Amino acid sequence: MTQDDLYLRAVAEFGPALARLARAYEADADQRCDLLQDIHFALWRSFATFAGQCSLRTWIYRVSHNIAISGRLRRRKLRLVSLEELAGTPAPDDPENAVGNARALARLEILIRRLTPPDDQVMLLYLEDVDAASIAEITGLSSGAVATRIHRIKALLSRQFRQGDSR
C-alpha cells in the first residue's frame, strides 16, 4: 500500500476516533481544528516509513497521542494532575444531571484535560474501547500498570457519574 492509501485507510477507519481525541485534548474550537490537522499531517508523513512494525491501529494511536502530547507541551495552561490526585476531586453536587449525555461528555473532557500523560491517554483509549494489551503497546506502560490505571479510571468515573453499572 502506498503512503496515500494507508492514510486514506486510516482516516476511513479512525477518523472519528481522531476527532474525538482532538476534542478531548483541546477545548478551544480553533486550537482543536489545528490539533486535528497536525495529527492528520503527521499521520500522512509517518506512513512514508510504515512497514508493518506494529498494527495499523497501534501506529495511528501512537502518532496521534504523541502529536497531542507535543501540542500540550507547547500550550500548557492548566496544572495537570495524576489519577491519584484527581480521585480526590469532589463528585458533582447533582450526579443525576451529570449523567445527561451532553453534561457527561463535557465532564469527561474536563477530566481528561486535567490528567497528566499517560493517565489521560489510558483514559481516552479506555473510552475508545481499546483492550488493555493494546493500551500497553501504545502507551509503553506495563500490562500491570495499565490494569491498575483502568481500575482507578473505573473508580473515578463511577464516583464522578454515580452510575450503577461499574463493569
Next chain:
Amino acid sequence: MNDLKTVWKTQPLEENTMISLSDIRARAGRFQARIRWRNIALYAYSLANIAISFWLIASGRLSAFKYPMLLMVAAHLLVLWQINRRIATRPLPGDVAAQPALDFYRQELGRQADNLSRAWLWYIAPFIPPYVWELAIWLDRIQTHAIPNADYRLFLFSIIGAVSFWTAVWLAFSRASVRLQLQIERLNVLKAE
C-alpha cells in the same frame, strides 16, 4: 461504565473533521516553505550581524574593538551552528510512531530539559568572552580619555543591564529545566511499575 463508553463513542462530531489528501499536500507544501523561510531568516540575521561587524572593522570605525568583534562573529556562527544542530535532532515522523507514547513523552521532556539546562553553555557563554573583552577596552579608553566626555555611568549601566538580562535568562531556563526533570522522574517511576 459501558454507557459512558457509548456516550463517548457516539458523541456528535463537528463538521470538517475529515481532511482530504489535497489539503494534506497543501499543508506539506506550507510546512516545507515555513522551514525554508525560518532557515533563511536565521541565516540572514546572523549574516547581517557578521556583515555589519566586518564593515565596522574594514572601515576603521571602532578599530580598537576589532578583535573582540571578530570573536563576537565567531560566537554568532557557533550559536547558529548549535541552533541548526538542535533543530536537526528533533524527532522525525517515523520516530513519532516508532515509540510508545510514554517513551516519546519522556524523550521530548528530556530533550527540552537538556536544551534548557545547557542553554547557558551554548546560548549565553559564547557571547561572554567578546563582551568582557569589549568592556575591558571600553574601560581602558575611558581611563585614558580616549573617548571625549566619557563617564562611567553608561559603562556601569551597560554592565548591570547585561548581567541582569543574562541572569534572568539563566534563571528562567534553570527553573523550567528543574520542572521538566521532576516530570521525567515521575515517568521513570511509571515505566518501572
